[in-house]
Amino acid sequence: MSPVVETRSAPSAPAPRQRSRRRLTRRRTSLFAHGEPMVWLTGGALVIALAMIAGLLLLVLGQGGLTFWPKPLDRFVLEGGVALMGEVTSSEVLEDGGSRQLVRTGNYDLTQVHFTWVEDSNVLERSRPEWGLVLERQSWGRFYGEPRAFLIDGETVAEDPAQVWTRFEQFHPGTRERYEQRKALETHEIGRLNARIESARLAEKSAELDSGADSPQWQRAHERFVRVQEQNESEFDAIREEITQLNAENERYGLVLETADGTRTTLSLADVVRAYPANQLGFADKLGVYLSRWWEFLSDDPREANSEGGVFPAIFGTVVMTLLMSIVVVPFGVLAALYLREYAKQGTIVSMVRIAVNNLAGVPSIAFGVFGLGFFCYIIGASMDELLFEARLPNPTYGKGGLLWAALTLALLTLPVVIVATEEALSAVPNSMREGSYACGATKWQTIRRIVLPRAAPGIMTGMILAIARGAGEVAPLMLVGAVKLAPELPLDGNAPFLHPERSFMHLGFHIFDLGFQSQNSEAAKPMVYTTTLLLIGIVVSLNVLAVLVRGRLRRRFMTAHI
Amino acid sequence: MEERTIEIRPPGVASKEVPRMMRSQAGGQEPAGIPESNATLGGLFEAIEQDRKFETVVHDSARDDNPVLEIQEFRLWYGEAQALHDVSMICPQGKVTALIGPSGCGKSTLLRCVNRMNDLIDSVRISGDMLLNGQSIYDKGVDVIELRKRIGMVFQKPNPFPMSIFENVVYSLRIDGERDRRVLQEVCEQSLRGAGLWKEVKDRLDSSALALSGGQQQRLCIARAIAAEPDVLLLDEPCSALDPIATGRIEELIEELKGTYSILIVTHNMQQASRASDFTAFMYLGRLVEFGSTEDIFLQPKLKETEDYVTGRFG
Numbered sequence: 001m002s003p004v005v006e007t008r009s010a011p012s013a014p015a016p017r018q019r020s021r022r023r024l025t026r027r028r029t030s031l032f033a034h035g036e037p038m039v040w041l042t043g044g045a046l047v048i049a050l051a052m053i054a055g056l057l058l059l060v061l062g063q064g065g066l067t068f069w070p071k072p073l074d075r076f077v078l079e080g081g082v083a084l085m086g087e088v089t090s091s092e093v094l095e096d097g098g099s100r101q102l103v104r105t106g107n108y109d110l111t112q113v114h115f116t117w118v119e120d121s122n123v124l125e126r127s128r129p130e131w132g133l134v135l136e137r138q139s140w141g142r143f144y145g146e147p148r149a150f151l152i153d154g155e156t157v158a159e160d161p162a163q164v165w166t167r168f169e170q171f172h173p174g175t176r177e178r179y180e181q182r183k184a185l186e187t188h189e190i191g192r193l194n195a196r197i198e199s200a201r202l203a204e205k206s207a208e209l210d211s212g213a214d215s216p217q218w219q220r221a222h223e224r225f226v227r228v229q230e231q232n233e234s235e236f237d238a239i240r241e242e243i244t245q246l247n248a249e250n251e252r253y254g255l256v257l258e259t260a261d262g263t264r265t266t267l268s269l270a271d272v273v274r275a276y277p278a279n280q281l282g283f284a285d286k287l288g289v290y291l292s293r294w295w296e297f298l299s300d301d302p303r304e305a306n307s308e309g310g311v312f313p314a315i316f317g318t319v320v321m322t323l324l325m326s327i328v329v330v331p332f333g334v335l336a337a338l339y340l341r342e343y344a345k346q347g348t349i350v351s352m353v354r355i356a357v358n359n360l361a362g363v364p365s366i367a368f369g370v371f372g373l374g375f376f377c378y379i380i381g382a383s384m385d386e387l388l389f390e391a392r393l394p395n396p397t398y399g400k401g402g403l404l405w406a407a408l409t410l411a412l413l414t415l416p417v418v419i420v421a422t423e424e425a426l427s428a429v430p431n432s433m434r435e436g437s438y439a440c441g442a443t444k445w446q447t448i449r450r451i452v453l454p455r456a457a458p459g460i461m462t463g464m465i466l467a468i469a470r471g472a473g474e475v476a477p478l479m480l481v482g483a484v485k486l487a488p489e490l491p492l493d494g495n496a497p498f499l500h501p502e503r504s505f506m507h508l509g510f511h512i513f514d515l516g517f518q519s520q521n522s523e524a525a526k527p528m529v530y531t532t533t534l535l536l537i538g539i540v541v542s543l544n545v546l547a548v549l550v551r552g553r554l555r556r557r558f559m560t561a562h563i
Numbered sequence: 564m565e566e567r568t569i570e571i572r573p574p575g576v577a578s579k580e581v582p583r584m585m586r587s588q589a590g591g592q593e594p595a596g597i598p599e600s601n602a603t604l605g606g607l608f609e610a611i612e613q614d615r616k617f618e619t620v621v622h623d624s625a626r627d628d629n630p631v632l633e634i635q636e637f638r639l640w641y642g643e644a645q646a647l648h649d650v651s652m653i654c655p656q657g658k659v660t661a662l663i664g665p666s667g668c669g670k671s672t673l674l675r676c677v678n679r680m681n682d683l684i685d686s687v688r689i690s691g692d693m694l695l696n697g698q699s700i701y702d703k704g705v706d707v708i709e710l711r712k713r714i715g716m717v718f719q720k721p722n723p724f725p726m727s728i729f730e731n732v733v734y735s736l737r738i739d740g741e742r743d744r745r746v747l748q749e750v751c752e753q754s755l756r757g758a759g760l761w762k763e764v765k766d767r768l769d770s771s772a773l774a775l776s777g778g779q780q781q782r783l784c785i786a787r788a789i790a791a792e793p794d795v796l797l798l799d800e801p802c803s804a805l806d807p808i809a810t811g812r813i814e815e816l817i818e819e820l821k822g823t824y825s826i827l828i829v830t831h832n833m834q835q836a837s838r839a840s841d842f843t844a845f846m847y848l849g850r851l852v853e854f855g856s857t858e859d860i861f862l863q864p865k866l867k868e869t870e871d872y873v874t875g876r877f878g
Contacts, residue, residue: 345685432722439678440735440787441712450738455725 064534073132085260145257205391317505333418369477372409401482404501425459475509622855661840715788721780758786778809
């Protein structure tokens with residue numbers, strides 16, 4: 001048998017070998033058909049996208065993260081005898097081979113400049129004075145100088161820098177505390193009194209509008225207004241007295257500083273937010289200053305035309321507006337999607353509606369801002385003013401930009417996102433589940449509520465995440481419908497009804513724009529732009545993470561196993 | 564003869580769709596009392612395909628004066644295509660009735676008509692009637708929701724709801740607004756015991772039903788169906804997605820449920836039909852071909868075609 005096998009295989013064996021050699025040597029598929037370049041093309045696209053995102057994040061993280069790190073204080077003596085002291089913020093090489101440095105010299109009240117360029121070729125002497133102090137002030141920005149004396153009631157109690165510093169550290173917390181007390185009195189107590197008298201005045205005005213002047217109702221309201229006014233007057237006096245006392249106590253302490261050019265000036269302790277001897281700080285001290293600045297940034301009001309201090313009102317405004325927007329947009333979007341997917345008869349009209357909704361997502365956001373201003377503020381808001389807040393006219397209450405209208409405008413803007421995501425989630429619910437529910441004798445609504453919606457909840461959450469991400473980062477429409485550079489009051493306070501949706505508010509996105517392009521002291525504001533950007537990204541990311549966690553929980557609950 | 568039956572196999576049988584070749588209108592027929600004359604027709608399938616008149620063969624064994632469900636000259640169209648032609652049969656009280664036949668012959672359609680699931684499809688039209696305990700199912704005044712509560716249904720693929728085992732079982736009570744925890748717990752335990760699942764899940768009633776195995780899920784669906792204490796239980800190929808052991812378990816369960824519930828089951832599995840059912844109806848292309856006790860259909864069918872089908876020579 002074996003020879004037969006051999007004879008059979010012998011002639012046939014070379015044939016396939018030849019064929020396979022031909023296949024290997026001759027490329028039969030073209031380069032593009034082969035697909036190898038596409039791997040590189042697609043991979044390259046991904047890499048470029050990732051690199052851009054990483055670059056953005058690194059820039060923001062690096063610049064924003066380092067803004068608050070305390071820098072050393074340098075003293076320069078220039079040709080011509082001019083002396084400067086300040087923090088070096090950047091340096092650059094000049095065309096002629098020399099170099100120059102940008103020094104933040106502060107002391108704006110004395111010199112009328114914040115920053116000075118120092119050419120290295122001009123510098124005669126450069127030193128780091130041991131007792132160079134950096135003082136962040138309530139107004140006028142930073143002050144750089146060396147301590148010369150500490151005053152109590154006008155008397156010099158210390159002259160040696162170390163002793164002056166000790167005295168400063170001893171009395172500064174107390175004065176700041178009194179300062180905060182004063183501020184609380186001014187805002188909360190006086191705000192409360194103002195709210196009371198305003199409501200009495202409005203009652204009087206309404207009585208006049210309703211029943212005419214000199215009517216008995218008006219008489220009663222007027223008497224009440226006068227009574228409240230008198231009562232307020234006495235309370236005002238008490239508060240003013242308290243404030244005067246606090247101020248007088250704070251005025252007792254003074255710090256005498258000498259600037260680099262020898263000018264002596266006296267600062268009130270209460271005006272100093274934070275001070276540190278920049279050249280004596282160890283790592284732990286620097287970290288302390290760094291964290292304290294971050295805390296101030298997150299929790300305090302802005303100072304100095306927003307270029308210093310905190311952004312708490314902006315954080316608050318952003319978060320409250322985004323939450324309000326989500327509260328409005330999610331139910332509306334889900335209901336609309338439910339109708340489109342579950343109730344409406346699928347056909348041409350529904351398809352057209354769907355296309356229209358998708359296109360709505362592509363409308364430029366400023367168009368929504370214009371619509372919000374025209375429709376919400378000027379039509380709905382003005383009508384509400386006429387119906388409900390007549391007494392306050394001509395001052396608009398709802399007839400201007402405000403938190404509520406901003407939230408509604410953004411809700412409109414993000415509605416398509418929610419509708420599309422919800423529709424997708426609904427269509428992903430297997431029909432077998434709906435049938436199972438119907439077979440149990442459930443009505444359509446019971447099926448939707450008990451089976452379809454829970455099962456679609458993770459998908460709906462995805463829509464909400466996308467809406468939040470879009471809404472929190474949107475700026476253009478907000479500029480028209482309520483975001484402002486500096487809001488006098490938060491939209492939430494202790495006066496009834498506590499949440500004031502008609503008030504204008506601050507927003508981080510708008511804050512960034514304002515800092516970067518509207519600020520007078522743009523050089524000082526630049527680092528704050530990065531820090532605020534970092535914060536905005538952080539807030540959006542954390543809102544998203546929260547929503548993703550909730551979605552994960554829902555998913556585990558409703559979508560385990562193999563269905 | 565055998566060659567002919569092989570030739571005849573229609574092209575549409577492989578898919579679940581309604582075969583295109585069906586044309587509407589078929590001659591009205593006397594459903595019952597047709598003698599053996601059918602056997603002489605010579606090529607019954609051919610006759611059906613050509614839309615010629617033919618008469619359903621009903622065995623004497625399959626007559627009952629007091630059936631729980633009675634189907635009367637039922638016809639159904641999906642748009643223009645007729646899917647059921649003059650189907651008349653009964654489901655005796657407390658017995659298991661099996662529907663067999665090649666794919667696309669209208670078994671599932673017929674089953675879904677019993678609890679009016681086909682109402683959900685816009686293009687469906689029907690004529691004829693079904694009686695549940697003597698009351699019309701398709702009368703204008705019938706509340707479909709109430710009707711479905713009296714008819715339990717289990718589907719081809721297990722479809723537990725995305726909620727806990729407990730909530731799955733008491734779903735039909737929940738939608739009726741039952742809140743008494745004790746009632747719910749009692750019903751849950753009874754139904755799960757009835758479906759033979761109690762021992763396996765009693766310690767994890769609050770965990771997700773989706774985490775159960777396929778066979779357990781199907782038994783859970785049965786528990787859910789019997790929780791409402793229905794008059795009729797409809798099983799639409801309940802074992803087609805299950806392995807042989809789970810299938811065996813479901814068959815045992817059908818055996819146990821028999822007597823308490825009247826069951827109408829669709830199956831592709833001849834062994835299952837012969838083992839689990841008391842009555843069998845053989846359908847072909849939307850017509851009921853032969854209906855009788857399972858014993859008669861499997862051992863003494865009156866039609867050659869039925870014999871070929873149940874013995875596996877066809878289909």
